[in-house]
Structure formats: C-alpha cells, structure tokens
Amino acid sequence: MAATAAPGGAPAADGAPGDGVPYAVELRGITKRFPGVVANRDIELRVRRGEVHAIVGENGAGKSTLMKTLYGMHRPDEGTILLDGRETTLRSPADAIAAGIGMVHQHFMLADNFTVLENIVLGSEPTRRGRLDRAEARRRILDISDRYALNLDPDVLVEDLGVGDRQRVEIAKVLYRGATTLILDEPTAVLVPQEVDELFGNLAELKREGLTVMFISHKLDEVRKVADSITVIRRGTTVGTADPKTTTARQLAELMVGSELPSPETRTSTVREAAVLQLDGVTVAALTGRPAVDDVALTVREGEVVGIAGVEGNGQAELVEAIMGLRALTAGSIAFAGQDVSGWSTRARREGGIGFIPEDRHRQGMLLEAPLWENRILGHQTRPPAVKGPFIDRRSARADTERIMSEYDVRAPGPDTLAHALSGGNQQKLIIGREMSAAPKLLIAAHPTRGVDVGAQSAIWELLKDARAEGLGILLISADLDELIGLSDTLHVMLRGRLVATLDPASLTPEELGGHMTGAHDGSVGAA
Amino acid sequence: MTALRRLGTSLAAPALAVVVALVITTLVIVLIGQNPLTALQVLVDFGDTPAQQTQAIVVILNRAVPLFLAGLAVSVAFRMGLFNIGVEGQYRMATVVAAGVGAAVVLPGPLHVLLIMVVAMAVGALWAGIVAVLKVTRGVSEVISSIMLNFIALGTASFLLTGPLRGSPEGASIITTERLPASAQFPALNGLFGALGLAQPRGQLFGFLLVAVVVGIVVSVLLKRTRFGFDLRATGLSPSAATASGIDARRMVVKTMLISGAIAGLIGLPDLLGRTYSFGTEFTAGLGFLGIAVALLGRNSPLGIAFAALLFAFLDRAAVPLQFADIPASVVTIIQGTIVLSVVIANEVSRQVTKRRAGRQSGQATPPAADATGPAGTRIDARQEAGA
Numbered sequence: 001m002a003a004t005a006a007p008g009g010a011p012a013a014d015g016a017p018g019d020g021v022p023y024a025v026e027l028r029g030i031t032k033r034f035p036g037v038v039a040n041r042d043i044e045l046r047v048r049r050g051e052v053h054a055i056v057g058e059n060g061a062g063k064s065t066l067m068k069t070l071y072g073m074h075r076p077d078e079g080t081i082l083l084d085g086r087e088t089t090l091r092s093p094a095d096a097i098a099a100g101i102g103m104v105h106q107h108f109m110l111a112d113n114f115t116v117l118e119n120i121v122l123g124s125e126p127t128r129r130g131r132l133d134r135a136e137a138r139r140r141i142l143d144i145s146d147r148y149a150l151n152l153d154p155d156v157l158v159e160d161l162g163v164g165d166r167q168r169v170e171i172a173k174v175l176y177r178g179a180t181t182l183i184l185d186e187p188t189a190v191l192v193p194q195e196v197d198e199l200f201g202n203l204a205e206l207k208r209e210g211l212t213v214m215f216i217s218h219k220l221d222e223v224r225k226v227a228d229s230i231t232v233i234r235r236g237t238t239v240g241t242a243d244p245k246t247t248t249a250r251q252l253a254e255l256m257v258g259s260e261l262p263s264p265e266t267r268t269s270t271v272r273e274a275a276v277l278q279l280d281g282v283t284v285a286a287l288t289g290r291p292a293v294d295d296v297a298l299t300v301r302e303g304e305v306v307g308i309a310g311v312e313g314n315g316q317a318e319l320v321e322a323i324m325g326l327r328a329l330t331a332g333s334i335a336f337a338g339q340d341v342s343g344w345s346t347r348a349r350r351e352g353g354i355g356f357i358p359e360d361r362h363r364q365g366m367l368l369e370a371p372l373w374e375n376r377i378l379g380h381q382t383r384p385p386a387v388k389g390p391f392i393d394r395r396s397a398r399a400d401t402e403r404i405m406s407e408y409d410v411r412a413p414g415p416d417t418l419a420h421a422l423s424g425g426n427q428q429k430l431i432i433g434r435e436m437s438a439a440p441k442l443l444i445a446a447h448p449t450r451g452v453d454v455g456a457q458s459a460i461w462e463l464l465k466d467a468r469a470e471g472l473g474i475l476l477i478s479a480d481l482d483e484l485i486g487l488s489d490t491l492h493v494m495l496r497g498r499l500v501a502t503l504d505p506a507s508l509t510p511e512e513l514g515g516h517m518t519g520a521h522d523g524s525v526g527a528a
Numbered sequence: 529m530t531a532l533r534r535l536g537t538s539l540a541a542p543a544l545a546v547v548v549a550l551v552i553t554t555l556v557i558v559l560i561g562q563n564p565l566t567a568l569q570v571l572v573d574f575g576d577t578p579a580q581q582t583q584a585i586v587v588i589l590n591r592a593v594p595l596f597l598a599g600l601a602v603s604v605a606f607r608m609g610l611f612n613i614g615v616e617g618q619y620r621m622a623t624v625v626a627a628g629v630g631a632a633v634v635l636p637g638p639l640h641v642l643l644i645m646v647v648a649m650a651v652g653a654l655w656a657g658i659v660a661v662l663k664v665t666r667g668v669s670e671v672i673s674s675i676m677l678n679f680i681a682l683g684t685a686s687f688l689l690t691g692p693l694r695g696s697p698e699g700a701s702i703i704t705t706e707r708l709p710a711s712a713q714f715p716a717l718n719g720l721f722g723a724l725g726l727a728q729p730r731g732q733l734f735g736f737l738l739v740a741v742v743v744g745i746v747v748s749v750l751l752k753r754t755r756f757g758f759d760l761r762a763t764g765l766s767p768s769a770a771t772a773s774g775i776d777a778r779r780m781v782v783k784t785m786l787i788s789g790a791i792a793g794l795i796g797l798p799d800l801l802g803r804t805y806s807f808g809t810e811f812t813a814g815l816g817f818l819g820i821a822v823a824l825l826g827r828n829s830p831l832g833i834a835f836a837a838l839l840f841a842f843l844d845r846a847a848v849p850l851q852f853a854d855i856p857a858s859v860v861t862i863i864q865g866t867i868v869l870s871v872v873i874a875n876e877v878s879r880q881v882t883k884r885r886a887g888r889q890s891g892q893a894t895p896p897a898a899d900a901t902g903p904a905g906t907r908i909d910a911r912q913e914a915g916a
Contacts, residue, residue, distance in 0.1 A: 326771060347774030356772065364772035367765040378762060379773035381755050390754050 022085025024049040024181055024212040025070070025101075030079035032065055039065040041237045043079065047181075047229075052203055052213045054223040054244070057233035058256055058425075058453035063216050066233065067183050070214075071103045072096035083181075102179030104170045106186045110158045117141055117154035120173050144175050148205045164195035168202065181212040188222055200226045218256075218453060220249040232256055253454055270303035271489055274338075276442045276473035277323070281332035284318045286497075291330065292318040294497035300442065300473040305464070307476045307488030307505065311517050315497035316477045317359060320446050323475070324356055325349050337441055350379055355440030357431055359447045359477070361424075365431045368420040372412060373401040375419050376434050383438065404433035409459060425456030432463055443467065446477045461487065481510040493517055541878035542825055542832070545871035546839070552866045553859060562855050570853050571846045578727035584845060586729045591841035592834075593740045593798045594812070598819025599826055599833035600747055601652075601792035605670075606828050607751060608764040608784050614659055614674025615792045616816025617681025622652035623796030624685045624705065627807035628693035630800075631706035640712040641801060645739075645794065652793020653786045655681060660785035664778040670785070678816075685807075695806060704808030714801035736798035743791060748830040760784055792816065821868040827875065840864060 023046045030043035040062045047053040057063045069076050072090035081088050083099050090096050093103070110119050117137055126136040138154050145152040150168045158166060167187060174182055188196045203213055203226055217223050223230060224244040232240050232255045240255055277300040286292035293315045300306045310316055321327035323334060325346040333342045341349055350356065356379065358364035366375050377386035377397050385396035401415035408429045412422050419427060428448070435443065445464065449457040464487060468474055478484050484491060485505045493501040493516040501516045554564040574584035598615055605612035612618075626648035635643060658677060662668040695706025716732035751757040763770040763780050771777050795815050800807060822840055826832030843864060847857040 324772065345774065345776060346771065347776070350774045358772055363766070363768045365769060367762055367769055369765055370762070374758070374762075377758070378769065381758050381762075381773070387755050390756065392753055392755060392758055394753075 021049065023047060023082065024084060025214070026082040026085075027066075027070070028080045028082070030066070030069060030076045030081070032069055032074065032076050039236055040069065040076070043233075043236075044238050045231055047212055047214060049084075049212055050207060050210045051228040052207055052215055052226055054215045054217060054227035054230045055233060056216075056218055056220065056223055056230060056252065056256060058218060058455050061233045061256070062236040063233055064185065065236075067103070067185060067214070067216060070096070071101060071183060097177050097179065100178060100180040101183065102174030102177060102181070103183045104167070104174055104185065104187060108166050108170055110166060110169060112159040113157065115155050115157055116152055116161070116169050116172075119158055119169055120154075120176050122173075124177055140176065141172065144172055147209060148172075148175065148202060150202060162195075164198055167195075167199065171202065171206075175211075179211075181214065182206065183214045183216070185216050186218075187215065188217060188219060196222065220252045220256075223252070224249060256454060269489060270469050270471070272302040272304075272471060274302050275299050275335075276302055276337055277475065278335040279323070279332065280335070282319070282322060282329060282334060283331040284315075284322050284327055284497075285330045286318070290497065292497055293322060295332070296494075296497075296499055297332075298492060298499065300475050302441075302471045302473050303468055304489045305468055305474045305476055305487050307478065307484040307491040308494050308499075309478070309481065309484050309491060309513055309517055310494035312479060314494050316494055317446070318497075319494070320359070320444055320475075320477060323444055324354070347382065350438075351382055353439070353441040355435035355438060355443040357428075357435060357443065357445040357448050359450065361427055361431055366419045366427060369418060371416045371418055372405070372410075372422075372430060373398045373415040375430060376401040376404060376415070378434075380434065380438055400437065404430060404437060408433035408436075408463070425452035428452050429456060429459065432460060436463065436467060440472065443472055443474045444477075445474055447479060448476070449478075449480065449483060481513050485510065485513065541874035542827070542836070542871055545825070545867055545874040548870040548874075549863050549866035552870075553863045556862055557855065557859060560856070566853050567850065567855050567859060570849045570855070571843070573849070579729060582721055582727050583729035583731060586731050586733045587845050588838065588841045589737060590731070590734050590798065590802070591844050592837040593734050593737050594795050594815050595818055595822050595840050596740050596834055596837035597743065597791060597795045597798075598815045599822030599837055600744060600819075600830060601788050601795065601816075602819045602823040603826070603828040603830075603833060604747060604751070604760075604791065605784055605788040606764075606823055608760045608780060609767065610781065610784060610788075611671045612656065612659070612674055612785065612788045612792075613671055613820070614656060614677050614681075614816070615788070615795070615819050616814070617674070617678035618652040618655045618789050618792035619795035619816055620685045620813075621655050621681045622648040622793035623800055623811065624688050624693060624807045625651045626793075626797070627705040627708065627800055628688065630708045630712045631695060631806070634709070635711060637711045640709070641714055644708075644712055644801065645797060648793040648797055649790040650793070652791070653789040656785045656789025656792065657782070660782040663785075664781050670781075689807065689809070693807075696808070702808055702810055704804075704806040704810075706806065708801070708805045712801065713805060714797075716802065732802065734798045734802040736802055739794070740798070743794065744830045744834060747791070751830075756783075792819075795819070818864075821864065824868055824875075825871050839867075 025045065025047040027043050027045040030040055030045075032040040043062075043066055045055075045066075055063055055066070068074055070081065070090070072093045072095045075089075075091065081090060083101075088099055090099065090101075096103075111122070114122070117134065120141055121132070121137045126133040126140070128136070141152060141154050144150065148171075150172055152165075152168060152172055158169065161169065171182065187199060203215070206213055207228075215223070215227060224247070227244045230242040230244055230247070230252065231238055232242065232252065234256060242252060242255065277298075279296055279298050282293055282296045283291050284293035296315075296319060298306060308316055308319070318327060322329055325341075325344060325348075329342060333340055335341065336349065336352060336354060339352075341352065344352070362368060367378060370378075373394070374397075377392070380386050381392070385393060385400045387393055398415045404410060405412060405415070410422070410426050410430045410433065412426060419430075422430070432448065443464075448464065449460050452460065461483070464474060464476075476484065476487055485508055488505045491503045491505045491508065491513070492499045493503065493513070495517065503513065503516065553567075557564045557567050574581040598619070601615050601618070602612055626644045629647045630640065630644040633640070633643065655677065656674075659670050659674045662673045663670050689703055689705060693705045694703060696702065696704045714735040717735050717737060718728060718733055720733065721728055751760065759770065759775045759780060762773065763775055763777060767777055770780075796807070796811070799812055804811065818840065822833055822836045825836035825839070826834070843860045847860045850859060851857050
C-alpha cells in the first residue's frame with residue numbers, strides 16, 4: 001500500500017519540507033473538544049505551497065471541525081497552527097482572511113438579487129468619495145477572472161446563475177480578499193459531473209498561479225483525480241497521508257474506515273420455506289394516469305432478502321407505503337405471515353412484526369426536534385420497553401436507547417440529545433437499531449444506506465446479513481446496484497409500476513441490471 | 529445540569545419578551561404625555577389595607593383561572609400542530625347551554641355542579657368536533673372553520689339567550705339566563721385566607737381554581753407521560769413520521785380537538801358558577817382569543833401557561849386603577865399585545881439557540897454538515913473484521 005501509516009517520516013522539526021521552503025499550512029497536535037466529545041485529536045497536517053491537498057474522511061470524522069479551526073471559527077484547545085512557517089493564532093475568520101486563508105463553503109453564501117460584482121465586493125468594497133467604486137471593482141474582478149480562468153460576468157444577477165457559476169463567484173470572492181490558501185468544503189457535493197470537471201480545471205489554474213488549495217471530500221475517485229497529496233482523517237485524528245498516484249480508491253477507503261472493507265455479498269443461502277410476505281396483484285392508484293404500482297406479485301420468505309431494483313420513481317416508494325399501510329390498495333392483497341393484512345392499520349402491521357426503514361429518514365423516520373429516546377419509541381410506542389400500560393416508560397426507554405447506542409455504534413452524547421444533532425449515518429443506525437430491537441419477522445428496508453458514509457454502510461450491511469441469517473425476511477429497495485446484487489437472494493426489477501424481470505443476483509453484473517432497469521432488456525423478460 | 533440549563537433557556541425567552549414589552553409600553557406612555565413611573569406604581573400597588581391587598585390577589589386569581597383554562601385548551605391543539613382559533617366560540621356555546629341546563633334541573637349540590645361541568649365540556653367538545661370532522665373528511669383548514677364557527681357560536685348563543693333560555697324579565701336592560709339555584713353554585717375558597725392568617729377580602733375566591741389546577745395536572749400528565757400524549761406530540765413534530773410510525777393522524781385530529789374543546793367548555797364556568805350565576809349579555813368575552821396569547825407566552829406547557837395567565841391577570845387588574853390615575857386602561861392591552869409579539873420572536877430566537885447548543889454538544893456547529901465524532905469504541909472495526 002502506498003499510504004504511509006502516519007506523517008512523521010519527513011523532516012518536521014523546522015516546519016519545512018526537504019527543500020527548505022516552509023509549508024503553507026502546518027498543523028501540529030491540534031485537539032478540539034466539545035462537551036462530551038473530542039472532535040479533533042492530535043491532528044498533524046502539512047500542506048505545501050502550490051499544491052492541491054485533499055482531506056478525506058467519513059462523515060463525522062472531524063473534517064469540518066478541523067477546517068473551522070483553520071478558518072478561525074473556533075480556537076483549538078491544544079496544538080499550534082503554522083502558516084508559512086510562522087506560528088499563528090486565528091481568533092476569527094477575519095484573522096484567517098488577513099492571514100491569506102479563504103473558505104468556500106459547501107452552502108453558498110450569496111445574495112441572489114445582487115450582481116456578481118456586488119456579491120464579490122460585499123464587505124470589502126472599494127470606495128471613492130464614500131461611494132462604491134464600480135469601475136475599480138470591475139477592473140479587479142475581471143483581472144481575477146482572467147488570471148484564474150473563472151469566466152465571470154460581473155453584471156449578471158446571481159439568481160440567474162447555475163450552481164457551477166455560483167461556486168466560481170464564491171471562489172472569486174475569496175481571491176478578491178487576497179487569499180493564497182483556499183479551503184473548499186465538499187465543493188463537488190452540489191455539482192453535476194460536467195461541472196465537477198470545470199471546477200477541477202479551475203483548481204488547476206489556481207495551482208498554476210501558485211495558490212494552495214485544501215479540498216475536503218469523501219468522494220475518493222475525485223480526490224485521486226485532483227489532489228497532489230492526501231491526508232486521511234479517521235475518528236477525529238489524522239491516520240495517514242497517501243499519494244493519489246499510487247493509491248487505489250479501495251486502499252483509501254480502507255484507510256478511512258480503519259480496516260478492510262467488507263463487500264455487501266452474502267453467498268450461503270439462509271432461505272427457509274415459510275413465506276413472511278406475499279403480495280398478490282397489488283395495485284396502487286396514482287394521482288393521474290396509469291397506476292403507480294401495477295399488479296405486483298412477490299414473495300419474501302424467512303431468511304430471504306428480496307431486492308427491488310429500479311430507476312427511482314417507478315413505483316418503489318408507493319409499493320413500500322402500500323405494504324406499510326400508508327397507502328390504500330385499489331386491487332390485490334398483502335399477506336403477512338399467512339394472514340391477510342390488507343385491511344390492517346399501519347400500527348397493527350408494525351405490532352404484528354413488520355419493521356420499517358423509510359427511504360427519507362427525516363420525513364418518515366425521525367422526530368428531529370425530539371430527543372433520541374423519544375425517537376427510540378417512535379413506531380414502537382405500544383410495546384415494552386416504551387410503555388407501561390397507557391403511560392410512557394421513560395426510564396426503560398432511555399435505558400434501551402443507551403443499549404441501542406452502544407450495540408449499533410450510534411455516536412451521540414446521550415439519549416437526551418436531540419436527533420438533528422446526529423450525523424445522517426448515526427441517525428440511520430439508530431433507526432435500524434430500533435427496528436431490529438422489536439424482533440421483526442419482516443423488514444422493509446428502503447435505501448438503508450442512502451446518505452451514510454462508508455463505515456456506517458458496511459455496519460448496516462452486516463446488521464442486515466446477521467438478521468437474515470436469523471430468519472428475518474427483508475424486502476430491500478435500493479438505488480445502489482452493488483448493494484442490491486450483493487445482499488439479495490432474489491432480485492426483481494420494477495419499471496413503470498410493474499415487476500418486469502426476476503433475476504438471479506449470483507450471476508448478474510451491475511451493467512446487466514442497469515439494462516433491465518431502463519427497460520432495454522424488456523424483450524428478455526422470462527422467469528417469474 | 530443540562531435540565532437546569534434547559535430550564536434557563538426556556539425561561540429566558542418569555543422574560544426577555546416581558547422586558548421588551550415593558551420598554552415599548554414605557555415609550556408609548558411617554559408619547560401620550562403621561563408618567564410611566566405612575567403607571568408602574570399603579571401596576572404594583574395592591575392597596576393600603578390588608579383586606580384591599582387580599583382583594584387584589586383574589587381579583588388576579590379569579591381572572592387567571594379562566595385565562596389558564598383558555599390557554600390550556602389552545603395549547604393542547606397547538607402541541608399537535610392544530611390551531612384552534614375557535615376556543616372563543618366553544619366556550620360561549622358551552623357556557624350558555626350549561627347555564628340553561630343548570631337552571632332547568634334540580635339536583636343535590638355536588639351532582640348539580642358536576643352536571644353543569646359535564647354539559648359544558650360536552651358542548652365545547654361538540655363545537656370543536658365540527659372543526660375536526662370538517663378537517664378530517666373534507667380537508668377544511670381548522671383555522672378557517674374555527675374562525676367561522678366563532679361567528680356562528682356568537683350568533684347562536686345570542687339567539688339562545690334571547691329566545692329559549694331567556695330568564696330575565698321582559699324589558700330588562702341586561703338579558704340573562706335564569707339564575708342558577710344555590711345547589712349549582714361552586715363554593716368559594718375564602719376559608720383559605722383565614723387558614724393562612726390573612727385578612728378576608730371583599731370578594732370571593734373562585735372555588736373553580738381547584739378544578740383548574742386538577743385539569744392542568746391531568747393535561748400535563750396526559751401530554752408528557754402517556755402514549756396518547758406521545759402520539760399527539762409526535763404528530764405535531766412531524767405528521768409524516770407520525771403516520772409512518774403507525775399513528776392514525778385523522779383519529780388524532782378528532783381526539784385532540786375534542787379534548788381541546790372540552791377544556792374550552794370549562795372556561796366560562798368559574799364566572800358562571802362563582803360570581804354571575806347566569807349567562808348574559810354582559811358575560812366576560814374574549815377569553816378564547818386571550819387564551820391563544822397565554823398559550824404562546826406559556827410555550828404550550830401547563831406550568832408556563834399558569835404563569836402566563838397570572839401575568840395577564842396581574843396586568844388586567846390594573847385596568848381600572850390606571851384610569852383613576854388618568855392613564856388609559858388600554859395601556860394594559862398594549863403591554864399584553866407587545867408581550868405576545870415579542871414572545872413569538874423570543875421563542876424563535878431561543879429555539880435557534882437550543883438548536884445550536886444541541887449541535888455543539890455533539891461537536892458540530894451547523895446542523896446540516898454533520899460532523900459528530902463520538903467517543904465510540906472500535907465497534908465498526910470489530911464488525912468489519914468479522915465480515916471481511
């Protein structure tokens with residue numbers, strides 16, 4: 001592996017790389033604590049002048065905390081920051097800007113009804129006799145635009161710009177203030193692939209002009225494409241540096257999560273005879289036109305994972321809601337563990353043993369403004385440990401929340417923390433923990449790893465595999481083809497509300513599956 | 529520690545709102561050319577003799593009881609995201625019918641009072657139930673329908689008062705229902721002053737205070753400690769998540785409106801059973817709307833609402849003495865109005881602060897960019913090694 005275990009091999013004592021030029025940015029032993037949590041611990045980071053330096057890590061690894069330290073948004077509890085070899089104290093973003101550090105936030109901070117020029121100069125306007133000197137501003141902006149090939153038109157309103165253009169305005173804003181080191185926080189998260197390429201072009205220009213770019217991301221392929229060097233952060237500390245030219249994305253990912261990555265694959269079949277879910281002719285009306293779900297029949301057995309593949313919007317969401325009793329059937333029947341549950345309420349279905357991981361956890365899975373223990377009992381408020389008769393059993397609910405937090409590695413200060421303080425992966429692990437705690441017979445898992453990072457993803461896969469081995473039937477809806485192929489025992493393809501193909505995941509490539517999903521293989525629909 | 533801090537945050541907002549309201553009112557009083565200090569003096573001057581002082585306390589408590597009930601009625605609906613603007617109509621209908629029924633039957637004491645309470649709660653619930661049914665079956669916004677039903681309630685109450693339930697003689701200047709018999713009158717709590725060694729006030733302290741306290745405790749337990757209360761709050765926080773968790777949202781709307789309406793039905797009873805003994809054209813109006821303000825100020829928690837009701841009652845008491853000091857009584861209304869306005873703003877500010885603090889606790893400053901590093905062990909690693 002090309003990644004070294006830890007930075008430290010290089011001559012570090014004088015804060016300079018071998019060639020004698022000091023590092024543009026050097027962090028030594030940075031530690032930042034928040035109540036109950038150490039967000040950053042002994043961070044070591046060295047960024048050479050004129051390079052694109054990527055900082056990668058899972059969601060929640062502490063990247064943003066680190067960048068906020070560097071941008072003066074808070075002060076570290078321990079450690080020193082060296083800029084160009086000089087020890088520096090950053091008390092506020094203004095200090096950071098004065099020291100030549102600029103930050104391009106993930107969420108743009110632009111006034112829509114201002115022009116590009118007005119947005120760029122906002123806060124540091126050139127003035128002449130007390131009035132905004134537009135000519136001077138325009139001259140400087142066009143100069144920046146030309147020098148770094150940003151292609152800006154100073155007179156367009158920002159509201160008329162696309163996302164990529166807005167990002168360039170943000171970059172220009174930072175350059176206008178004289179930044180020589182730019183921090184880009186997940187800059188590609190909001191861009192489409194073509195815009196990503198343009199951004200990388202801009203970064204190359206910046207680098208050519210001698211500026212330093214720090215690039216935060218967890219998209220490993222992009223990082224390898226654009227970065228000159230990479231620092232990996234795991235659980236709040238830097239765990240190593242890597243050379244993007246000789247490191248594979250997989251090696252980087254392993255460095256990020258701290259061990260070899262598991263694959264979603266499950267090969268030994270645990271499928272049993274008894275069916276837990278049988279859909280027969282299930283049809284759900286749409287607001288207009290053809291039914292959202294059209295005559296769907298499928299069976300999920302104990303210990304079986306049945307996957308549903310499909311381009312989003314082909315009726316998967318409606319099918320899930322129909323199974324959970326959130327949407328009425330116009331025809332067909334749903335049998336759960338041998339009983340017809342078509343007329344049952346959602347609560348009756350949940351009490352009967354159907355677990356539910358909704359696709360949009362904020363909309364259907366959590367009360368964001370409620371504490372974790374209340375989220376623990378959401379959907380289970382009719383059963384122990386949530387209740388004692390008609391009363392909520394707060395003590396047991398809290399205790400059980402703590403159990404879930406430790407068993408499912410939900411990282412949060414405690415059961416009284418509000419749900420929105422958790423990262424997406426931790427929220428998802430709490431949801432999965434709570435659904436599993438009710439010992440369901442059937443689990444409806446809609447996009448169980450959507451929006452969670454690599455570490456949480458593999459943990460969730462393991463949980464699903466373990467549950468399957470113990471006889472849980474799982475209906476898996478996902479847009480992640482590797483996940484579908486890897487986890488499923490049977491795989492159906494859903495297209496325009498119908499199941500158009502049943503495939504064997506053991507001998508299927510993502511490319512073939514993709515073909516079925518778009519209807520390219522419609523002619524070859526065979527097995528039922 | 530955290531509980532204390534949370535309490536601090538939740539008290540800070542209303543306290544700030546009251547201060548802002550006082551500043552604005554001071555400005556208003558200065559603008560109309562009066563001395564704000566005089567007004568302040570009047571506000572806190574409860575009289576010279578012990579009897580006058582206890583009387584002031586009685587006036588405040590007697591005013592606070594219906595305000596508290598009104599605030600509770602509004603807050604129950606608020607907690608699940610329903611705006612019951614119709615409390616005004618609900619209590620007017622409930623009071624006129626209860627007054628009519630109470631005067632028409634003969635029963636021994638406690639039973640008579642109980643019957644009147646049950647009738648009032650039933651009528652209030654029924655009137656609120658119309659709103660719920662319209663919302664559940666026809667999708668009518670409860671704000672619109674409850675406002676409209678307020679007008680219908682006022683009209684209907686007038687009709688009942690002047691028609692079938694009229695008790696006052698023909699040609700009397702104040703039209704009332706028939707006076708309730710002695711068995712239907714709620715005993716006063718004046719014995720309390722004697723027991724505490726205080727001077728006997730001129731007026732009577734509403735015995736209904738005890739009912740209000742019980743209702744407050746019941747509502748508090750219901751909301752915080754029961755499954756039903758959890759369902760209700762969950763629906764208020766996120767209707768979609770509540771539905772997905774198995775809560776029947778339509779049934780919750782109906783149940784919540786019935787409870788809200790039943791509490792609203794009680795609002796008129798302290799006055800009816802403790803002072804006027806009949807419903808009439810002069811009967812206290814506007815309590816339903818004040819209830820919205822009280823619920824806002826009390827942040828929808830029963831304890832908070834109790835404090836808010838006391839504050840409003842304290843201000844209301846000064847309305848008459850202020851006029852003696854040549855200051856318009858509407859100063860009180862101005863204070864109340866600005867308190868409500870500033871409390872809405874202060875609540876939002878404190879919500880943001882709590883949110884940010886919650887975010888910081890898990891090591892992140894902005895909610896969307898989740899960056900929480902837990903002190904967690906090596907759980908993931910262990911799992912992955914097992915799986916790899």
